[in-house]
Amino acid sequence: DVQLTQSPTTLSASVGDRVTITCRASQGINAWLAWYQQKPGRAPKLLIYMASLLESGVPSGFSGSGSGTEFTLTISSLQPDDFATYYCQQYNEYPWTFGQGTKVEIK
Amino acid sequence: QVHLQESGPGLVKPSGTLSLTCTVSGVSITSYYWNWVRQPPGQGLEWMGFILNPGKTNYNPSLKGRVSISADTSKNQFTLNLTSVTAADTAVYYCAKSRAYGGDSDYWGQGILVTVSS
Numbered sequence: 001d002v003q004l005t006q007s008p009t010t011l012s013a014s015v016g017d018r019v020t021i022t023c024r025a026s027q028g029i030n031a032w033l034a035w036y037q038q039k040p041g042r043a044p045k046l047l048i049y050m051a052s053l054l055e056s057g058v059p060s061g062f063s064g065s066g067s068g069t070e071f072t073l074t075i076s077s078l079q080p081d082d083f084a085t086y087y088c089q090q091y092n093e094y095p096w097t098f099g100q101g102t103k104v105e106i107k
Numbered sequence: 108q109v110h111l112q113e114s115g116p117g118l119v120k121p122s123g124t125l126s127l128t129c130t131v132s133g134v135s136i137t138s139y140y141w142n143w144v145r146q147p148p149g150q151g152l153e154w155m156g157f158i159l160n161p162g163k164t165n166y167n168p169s170l171k172g173r174v175s176i177s178a179d180t181s182k183n184q185f186t187l188n189l190t191s192v193t194a195a196d197t198a199v200y201y202c203a204k205s206r207a208y209g210g211d212s213d214y215w216g217q218g219i220l221v222t223v224s225s
Contacts, residue, residue: 089154
């Protein structure tokens with residue numbers, strides 16, 4: 001299986017901060033990577049697909065980059081609604097796998 | 108608009124079978140990939156498998172052959188069956204739609220908590 005390792009596991013930040021989350025794959029996955037946001041008690045919400053494409057309706061402050069084994073999710077200016085847990089997911093090969101999650105907390 | 112809704116028992120006995128149905132509206136399940144994803148309390152997400160109609164399935168080997176996904180296209184529903192459940196199968200179960208090429212899930216159900224307990 002492709003292992004996805006996210007860093008950091010927890011991130012403390014303030015409103016207005018620029019935030020970067022990294023997702024490293026145990027083997028190359030081309031650009032077959034998605035990012036999700038999940039709030040407590042809610043289903044995940046797709047933010048980014050194919051590593052860098054912004055899902056319709058997602059604020060432009062979110063961006064994704066990377067290919068191969070290293071990927072990043074960047075929030076350009078953290079908003080109050082952005083405090084949540086973020087997951088990466090690879091779909092280059094079966095089984096599709098998720099990272100362990102990164103919780104973005106209020107500093 | 109696309110809407111997914113999980114339904115089924117919230118409590119299943121150990122060694123029993125967990126069965127959940129996802130009812131889809133706004134799009135036909137004859138297209139796209141239809142997934143089940145679960146999340147144990149306080150933990151991360153685990154992809155369980157998908158069905159791509161007609162009849163193509165793929166399952167996570169971590170479930171050791173206990174999982175099956177089927178579809179009723181006349182009702183626009185797909186169903187998860189997980190056999191020989193234990194307390195480790197206690198989780199929120201989500202159904203989710205992936206795009207035509209598979210992978211990223213653009214629509215999700217609200218999730219249903221299933222507890223395995225006697």
